[in-house]
Amino acid sequence: MQTTAEYYCAFCGEANTTFIDYSGGFEQSYIEDCQVCCRPNILYIRIDEDTLEVEIDTDYEE
Incomplete structure (x- = not known):
């Protein structure tokens, strides 16, 4: 089974x-990677x- 879920980017705060x-x-x-700012999120x-x-939950990927 596969479905989608929403999360908020740890960098820009936009919904993904x-x-x-x-x-x-x-x-x-x-x-x-964030679909808006392209920065990596864990x-x-x-x-x-x-x-x-x-x-x-999201965190920054350095």
């Missing part, structure tokens, strides 16, 4: 959309096992 791959586990992290993704709700 990313794909969530549920087969990757309930806790994932990867780097994705995405920390947590998926609730019961509801499958997605929560994303």
